[in-house]
Amino acid sequence: MSTSSGQFNSAFAKIWIASIDRPEIEVRAQYNPKELQIDKQITWEDPKERDNQRGVRRSDLSIQTDLEFNGVTKRSMQIELLFDGYENGESVEPDVQVLEVLSTVWNPEASNEDERRPHHCLVGWGLAEDAMRPFCCVIEALATKYTMWNANGTPLRAVCTVKLKEAQRLSRARRPNLRYDVKQRPPSWERSRRRA
Numbered sequence: 001m002s003t004s005s006g007q008f009n010s011a012f013a014k015i016w017i018a019s020i021d022r023p024e025i026e027v028r029a030q031y032n033p034k035e036l037q038i039d040k041q042i043t044w045e046d047p048k049e050r051d052n053q054r055g056v057r058r059s060d061l062s063i064q065t066d067l068e069f070n071g072v073t074k075r076s077m078q079i080e081l082l083f084d085g086y087e088n089g090e091s092v093e094p095d096v097q098v099l100e101v102l103s104t105v106w107n108p109e110a111s112n113e114d115e116r117r118p119h120h121c122l123v124g125w126g127l128a129e130d131a132m133r134p135f136c137c138v139i140e141a142l143a144t145k146y147t148m149w150n151a152n153g154t155p156l157r158a159v160c161t162v163k164l165k166e167a168q169r170l171s172r173a174r175r176p177n178l179r180y181d182v183k184q185r186p187p188s189w190e191r192s193r194r195r196a
Contacts, residue, residue: 013126015079017162019102019119020136027098031082036125038077038135043070074166077123077135086148086156096144099160103139120170137164 015033018026044067081099083092107115118139125132141163148157 013131015081015123015125017079017099017102017121017123017164020122021106021115021119025098025101025119027081027095027102029081030084032125033080036077036079036132038075040075041073043073044068045070075135076140076166077137077164079123079162079164081160081162082157083160084157089150089156091154091156092158093155096155096158096160099139099142099144099162103142114170117170120167121164123164135164136166136168138167138170139163140165 013032014028014030015036016026016028046067081095083095085092102119102121105116105118110116121137121139123135123137139162141161143161144158145161146155146158149155
């Protein structure tokens with residue numbers, strides 16, 4: 001399948017997003033994004049701000065202090081995924097729905113607090129040992145732009161922008177040994193697998 005957009009690459013290994021809570025829920029890109037940026041904020045503050053608070057007197061106004069380290073925030077990532085079913089006349093809605101499921105509270109009525117939240121996810125790219133380190137995260141925002149439909153109104157092409165925030169653990173509750181083993185994943189991907 002080809003695409004007119006130069007933004008996406010069709011490499012053999014596809015980037016994927018899957019649920020750690022329920023590993024059968026996953027979606028793989030048809031076309032890999034051209035680039036992938038992971039952001040990490042390191043917080044530095046000017047101590048003068050603290051010294052200017054009411055009731056605080058600096059002992060020596062001639063001494064200038066350097067920056068003060070104030071912590072590291074979680075990493076974040078944004079991915080654009082292109083889904084294109086135009087050539088085969090296939091709807092892209094099943095792919096979009098997987099992302100909707102991953103970003104929605106999966107059991108709002110559950111007595112278990114761990115199920116009253118959206119899925120804990122994992123993003124990976126490549127299967128070899130030198131592939132991108134898997135990114136444990138939650139979906140912070142999801143935007144879907146449909147760009148093509150057939151005569152019946154079936155969406156044939158969509159671009160989904162997924163904003164992710166790093167999250168190694170989501171609660172203090174002890175959980176069963178949930179594991180998402182990247183090496184056990186199948187090396188190839190079939191479109192029909194996503195709809196199962």
